[in-house]
Amino acid sequence: MNCPASARPLSLLSVVIPARDEEACLGPMTEQLHLELKLHRVPHEILVVDDGSTDGTWEVLSRLQGEIPELRPIKNEGLHGFGRAVVKGIDAAAGDAVVVMMADESDDCRDVIRYWNLLNEGWDCVFGSRFVKGGGSDRLPMAQAQDQPRG
Numbered sequence: 001m002n003c004p005a006s007a008r009p010l011s012l013l014s015v016v017i018p019a020r021d022e023e024a025c026l027g028p029m030t031e032q033l034h035l036e037l038k039l040h041r042v043p044h045e046i047l048v049v050d051d052g053s054t055d056g057t058w059e060v061l062s063r064l065q066g067e068i069p070e071l072r073p074i075k076n077e078g079l080h081g082f083g084r085a086v087v088k089g090i091d092a093a094a095g096d097a098v099v100v101m102m103a104d105e106s107d108d109c110r111d112v113i114r115y116w117n118l119l120n121e122g123w124d125c126v127f128g129s130r131f132v133k134g135g136g137s138d139r140l141p142m143a144q145a146q147d148q149p150r151g
Contacts, residue, residue: 010120013037013044014095015112018085019103023056027064029105034068036109042116047092048103049074051085 015033019026030046037044050058050073061073076088086100097119101107107128115126 010095010097010116011043012095012097013042013112013116014090014093014098015044015046016086016089016093016098016100017046017048017103018051018082018089018100019048019053019057019061020051020080020085021053021055021057022103023053023060025105026057026060026103029103029109030064030068030071033101033109033112034070036113037070040113040116042113044070045094046071047074047089048072049076049085049089051076051082052080 015037017030026048030048033046034044046068048061048071050061058073058075061071065071065073072092074088074092076085078084078088089100090098097116099112099115101112111128115128118126
């Protein structure tokens with residue numbers, strides 16, 4: 001597979017993060033993502049879609065919005081579900097490229113930089129997978145929970 005020889009540089013990356021009851025990890029994950037994007041000078045917006053949370057997710061997002069100007073919290077007040085939250089985020093995105101991340105910190109923020117760089121080389125789309133060579137799931141909460149004794 002060959003990449004196109006010439007590509008128009010992208011101007012804004014939209015990171016869409018569907019979230020439901022993620023108050024515990026949204027702060028650290030969003031701050032780390034924003035820091036990584038700033039360090040690599042990636043123009044960005046972070047759209048976190050609160051998909052019907054019953055915990056303090058919206059309050060965390062409201063607080064973070066004051067600290068991270070690139071953060072755009074969105075409340076999904078319609079039908080809920082992962083796919084619907086992703087679509088709501090993509091519909092609200094202003095960027096010319098979109099990355100979808102999980103709110104539970106199972107995605108590595110450094111991968112977003114890799115995706116941005118590949119997209120700027122001219123690729124139409126880029127995917128990460130735990131099922132391809134070099135992929136893994138050691139950061140998934142389920143993998144961490146399996147290492148803990150039951151009781």
